[in-house]
Amino acid sequence: MSTTTQAAVVESAGAPFTVGEVELDALRPDEILVRMVAAGLCHTDLGVASGGLPFPLPGVLGHEGAGVVEEVGSGVRSLVPGDQVLLSFSSCGTCAPCRDGHPAYCDVWLPANLIGGARMDGTSPVRRKGESIGGHFFGQSSFSRLAVVDERSAVRVGPEADLSLLAPLGCGVQTGVGAVWNVLAPRPGSSVVVLGAGAVGLSAVMAARLTPATRIIAVDRVPERLDLARELGATDVVDAGQVDNLTAALTELTGGADGVVETTGNPGVLRQGIDALAARGTAVVVGAPPFGTEVAVDVNAMLPGKRITGLTLGDAETRTLIPALARLVADGRMPLERLVRHYSFEEIQTAVADMVSGAAVKPVLTF
Template sequence: MEIQAAVAHGNGQPLMIEAIDLDEPQADEILVRIVATGICGTDLGILSHAPLPWPAVLGHEGAGIVEHVGSAVTGITPGDHVVLTTTSCGRCATCQQGQPSFCMRFRAVNMSGGRRADGSCTHHQHGKPAFGGFLGQSSFAAYALATERNAIRIDKDLPLDVMAPFGCGIQTGAAAVLNTLKVQAGKSLVVFGAGAVGLSALMAAKIAGCGPLIVVDTKADRLALAMELGATRTINPQEEDAVALLQADGGVGYAVEATGIASVMENAVNALGVNGVAVLVGVAPGQKVAIDPTALQSRGLTVMGTIMAGRDGVPALFVRKLIEFWKEGKLPVEKLIRYYEFSEINEAIAAAKDGSAVKPILRLPLNGETA
């Protein structure tokens, strides 16, 4: 079927809304009409410098309505509303242990470019394969193919243009705190980086009863938003030495690093107090982080990594749990969101890059045509 998609033709180039041919769903696949999709830092990183076989359709925070399902799909039906997240193989040891976010075939199933096991490709343009199936979806498009493993069914009365970032950014930040760190109430926590992931971690820490809650960022408007969302203190590292300030109080119990900058990762570890735990969330491909092993040993420090639903987290269950928090007013993610029409995708990307928008969300026209 022919659909409209925001197509990338090279690193650093603006996306072009063009026609793409999308395969019909195979037996285990689901066709989803995308209603809204978020823009995430991972999209920005790929667009900036990752070497892909162009053209490519990215996007991985999609939410929409199921239109067709394959013959082997049993848990989702046409008309269901779904949030899309990354996919997993369901067969490897970590998937079998209930940790699909750490799927041992994560790259193979999420970065295949839309190549299925039988060699067929989900996306084509002008008769040639296009890179698709990005992180299980390629949601910068009017329609996306997914599977039961990465399509999370939600209630039909929920606003899809608010639910979309639960598939990645909101889930990842909250899971870093609730699933990977498994924080204890009453312990202090600092978040480095007040983007969508970092602020989601902050809100989750507030839900868990951590305190004091400190946020470190260079943007005054984001620090103000952090205070509104529950921070008890903010630090601008361009004005003050965050590590020195935190260590003056004995260090923190937990640190969440959400910038993907190696030097900030080091600061997150150095800000810990005795028996403190740091979790690295920001993506930093190719960067090296220097950690003093003596500090880890003498202060009993722990450094952890996390992704998506985190340790012992199942995305479908965890996203639904987060939605309940949202319903209760405990996770007001709408305060992070700025909306754009699909045709404004390049403006939205620019706003994400310069930090003027915390979480840009694209709204797609109901008929699948360009706005």
């Protein structure tokens, strides 16, 4: 039996989010029905809404959901109604990367999460006036008061968890954290450069602060973001708008960076970060420009063991990382509240505008 609810729908590329009525499909055995309490707004949502990624529109986006389980499918064993859950990406659970503990590199990650707009059998769990629309975004499409969610997208947290604060853990925060902890893994005395002081970059700064790295450098063009980066753990900041040569500025500070996290999606910034690496240094590519974007590298400069690695969702095993992050936030060791600004669900377009202008680091919608 279908369920009627309210969701924010994007009608076509470049159109605003408009809240209206949709119908949700009956649960499959491996799905749960979640009543949303909060949902973070991410640049990936805006990229899809603008037409920059091939997701079928009209559709319902949202991939940093947090809520309470209302109902479970017949095959669900890990959750029961009443559980509080944080939502993240989906995965198959059976391919080699999933079995090896790297579900963010699942064989079907792209169609299952980002571009398919449907379950793997081609059906969408979301309809409007009887017609299917794009749904199943990251296995959740959480810009909706109720959502049909893949069991593998949901991570249970305790009843004391503040869902309205923790919602961003499912994407932006774990991405920045994972870049530092799972890829760079700083050794004592390491230097970490974070290019871009948005939600992902500032999460990387907070993560680096909890490692033995002794130099943490944040780069941005917005002075207020750089001030916040200092408060969250950056030992140094660089205003990219005030330096003629970013590579030279970073090299002067570090003598060659051991690790670089690129979050802006700007290929020119990525190239400058690569050029600032020390021998055996690693650049982690997090920011996602339009499909097909390329960046040139100096091949001979790479020979001293420099590495460039791409990253999806922090290479996180969500059921291990997300509860750990929730505990760090609760204990005050990761001050996520410094990034979050709350908006009611109906204010979603105001949240979008504030994210685009930079007025809000991490907008979170509350239901």
